[in-house]
Amino acid sequence: GSIVRSDCSGDLSTTCKPCPSGTFMNEPNGLHNCFPCRNCAEDHGLYIKSKCTTMQDSICDVLDDHYCIEFLNQQCSRAIRHSVCKAGQETKTQGTKTTDTVCVDCTYGFYSPSGLKCIKWLNCTALNEMQTEDGSSVKDVTCRPTRGRYGLLCGVRLKK
Template sequence: MRATLYFYAVGFYHFLSVGSTCGPSEYSSAYGECCAMCNIGSVVRSDCSGDLSTTCKPCSPGTFMNEPNGLHQCFACKHCAESQGHYIQSKCTSSDVLDGYYCIDYSNSQCHHAEKHRVCRPGQETKTLWTKASDTECVDCVHGFYSPSGLNCIKWTDCAARNEIQTEGGSHVKDVTCEQKPKERYGLIDLITASEVRKANNAKEKK
């Protein structure tokens, strides 16, 4: 039954749009005006007219609407006949919030408008993950920490603790750069050179 209603809705949208110049998020009213569609979980209460926008109403319990639409009635939920061995696999609702979105307009136990959750930028970390009722909370990394992906702030590497020297400073988005210390190989050369100089001086004095 739900599939039949879905195809009926698709056909209805096609009927409304044929021959009209309405946008993809609009429908043609009975008076030929392009009106804004209602969101998932709601249908048209009254069409737009002149300067007045479309007004929408939420689907009542036992009905649903699974697409943006210009319809005036919600679809009836299918009733499972337990006496015939059927059971409710998933409860029929007017709408639900997609993964990655959170509801910003919630009333009468239904979400009427949802927005995509925020993604923390590099240089920030995720303080609180999003839910279907709240957005992601991001905070900036404090000095001495960096975050290249926007997930977690990581402390700058301590070059001295690794017996290395710092050659480039860090920032909110990248770590410091460490390099190995130059090897101390000049001490023996200096001693050999000094010894050769003494020998040369002694040779001059003997002459």
């Protein structure tokens, strides 16, 4: 937490002074300058987990929905937002502080309008309905009820 104010000379021993705000010293030293505190910038996807003191550097952590892409001295120095799956895809593996989200395309017969989960197409036949539109990876098939055809037979008797 301190650095050299004045070096020893003659009968005078070395004197020390505390590190100023925004700096720290975490080891015995003969230095004249403290180390600058780490910046846990939100625009780098980080936040301050532990504030810098005169004896310890800031400890940064990764923001939610972000993952680390650069490390410096075994700490994350830059993180970016997790990927978001697109329509026609689903999340295979949710992102963590060290890995990105993994997206996969919906297989044939499934759709995902929002990119969250692939859902099986409706089976119109099982619903006793007719398919009117094909499905795709982003939309379900369209069904409509089948209508039975009813006819009305009228008999008309003609007089002779």
